[in-house]
Amino acid sequence: MKPIAILGAGLAGLTAAADLKKRGLxxxxxxxxxxxxxxxxxxxxxxxxxxxxxxxFVSNRLAKAMGTEDICRTVKHYGEAVLVGGRMRSHPFGLMREPRFALGALKAKLSAKRAPAASAADWFRGAYGEALAEAVAIPLAEAWSGAPAAELAPSVGEKFGHGALKSLYLTAAQVLTGRAVCNGYTREMPESAGVYHVYPEGGLSKLLAPMATSVASNVRLGSPVEKVVVEGGRVVAVRSKGETTPVSAVVSTAPVNVLPKLVEGTAALDELASFRYRPMIFVNLKFEGRGLLPDTMLWVPEGGTPFFRLTEAPISMPWLAPEGKTLITADIGCQVGDEWWTMPDADLAEACLAGMNRIFGDLGPRYLGAGGVIRTSVAYPVHLEKYEAARRRFALATGVEGLWSVGRNGEFAHILMEDVYWRTKRRMEEVAAFVGGGARGAEAADHGRIAA
Incomplete structure (x- = not known):
């Protein structure tokens, strides 16, 4: 049998490879x-x-499924807060103590059935009420997407968590169990008091170690795929470093807007080229002391700072910083090549420190200097309404027989690690059926033609 080519050795790619190899493929x-x-x-x-x-975010369930639960520490607490009106409020219940937010949300809940939302802005107003949408949800959506909420599709709302009752139950479970119970971090699997956050000893890469070991002989490092060759609407080969390898199928984890450039022999994916991802910069700053933020994560929707989110991970995972010290990560939304993207690391750190000083007062005496600065051009998929119909078609199938696209970037979906894992596993059932031939293979081939 011709091999199945997998593009990318991140979480989704390794999950796909390990699953298919276990099936004897x-x-x-x-x-x-x-x-x-x-x-x-x-x-x-x-x-x-x-x-x-x-x-x-890693759950104990995901760690167990990946064979790494023995090296993971339990995270005992996780919480979020929002800076609004110059005050810190816990999310979600602190926000509901603000009468205008609570009354607006109640009014939205009790209002007569609305017409379907035409944009993310409409969705937020219908889900949270006018006041909370305008003060918090819409500014944050625009900050992380880089687009007006009126131009974002209502499907942006799919990334948000449970309703109030389920959130209340999971929040209470965190207090009662002394563990950071997962609350809104998966759509594929149920969340309960027994599903909580963990963190692998030695860092995130250790989470992938068992899968990486199982497929080590199958991985070609330093081997970018230059072309995915399609003939008669079906994948037949991939080309890497000038060498063409015949294949029975391809599983891609590449950003979907890159696929049209990779695929040769069909125009079925051309509409994906317009899909946008939001570039981000993560700036790490070191401080004396701990607990500078009101909770692990602070959302900043009010503007006036380079960042829209701050995260003090040592509040939840104290081992990530030396005793008596802490690390705060500032998230900056940007565009590749703009003033933020091209700014020297030292200047980015100073800009973030100045923004934090405006919120917390002078932190200069506690500031220990900058940690690492990380840039990524594909942090978040941006669900613009203008290509929402194409996105929905792509969510069903790629339109090319024998080609699957998995992972956060590959699915162009607002999903986190656990959903990446389970969704990839389920897609591999289709791949296995396709390359296996017979009735199941024909059914999987039909799946590949849906969007063609």
Whole structure:
């Protein structure tokens, strides 16, 4: 049997490779970089400060499924707060103590049935009420997406968590169990008091170690795929480093707007080229003391600062910073090549410190200097309404027989680590059926033609 080519050796790619290999199917993993892991990466400096490539949330259920529960520490607390009206309010219940937010949300809940939302702005107003939407939800959506909420599709709302009653139950469970119970971090699996946040000893890459070991002989590092060759509407080969390899199927984790450039022999994916991702910069700052933020994460919707979110991970995971010290990560939304993207790291750190000083007062005496600065051009998929119909078609199938697209970037979906894992596993059932032939293979082939 011709091998199944997998593009990328991050969480989704390794999950796909390990699953298919366990089924007895031949796989080749093409990884452009010098190491596996993708965005599941952690860094530790000489002073003992550790930070991740962006925010990642790992549940005990995911760690168990990946065979790494024995190396994971339990996270005992996790919480979020919002800066609104110059005051810190816990999310979600502190916000509901504000009468205008509570009354607006109640009015929205009790209002007569509305017409379907035409935009994310409409969705937020219908879900949270006018006051909370205008003061918090819409400014934050615009900050992380870089687009007006009126131009975003209502599907942006799919990324948000449970209703009030389920959130109340899960929040109470955190207090009663002394564990950071997951609340709104998966759509694929149920959340309950028994599903809580953990963190692997040695950093996020350790989470992937068992899968990486199982497929080590199948991974080709430093091997970017230059072309996915399609003939007669079906994938037949991939080309990497000038060498063409015949394949039975391709599983891609590449950003969807890159796929049209990779695929040769069909125009079925051309409409994906207009899909946008939001570039982000993560700036890490070191401080004396701990608990500078009101909780682990602080959302800043009011503007006036370079960042829209601050995260003090050591509040939840104290081992990420030396005792008596802390690390705060500032998230800056930007565009590749703009003034933020091109700003020197030292200047970015100073700008973020100035923004924090406006919120918390002078932190200069406690500031220990900048940690690492990380830039990524594909932090978040931006669900613009103008290509929402194309996005929905792509969510059903790629339109190319034998081609699957998985992972956060590959699905163009607002999903976190656990959903990436379970959704990839389910997609591999389709891949296995397709390459296996017979009635199930024909059914999977039909799935690949849906969007063609």
């Amino acid at each position: 031949p796989v080749i993993v093409f990884e452009a970089g010098p190491a596996i892991g993708g965005m599941a990466a952690s860094f530790k400096d000489a002073e003992g400060f550790s930070y991740d490539f962006g925010a990642h």
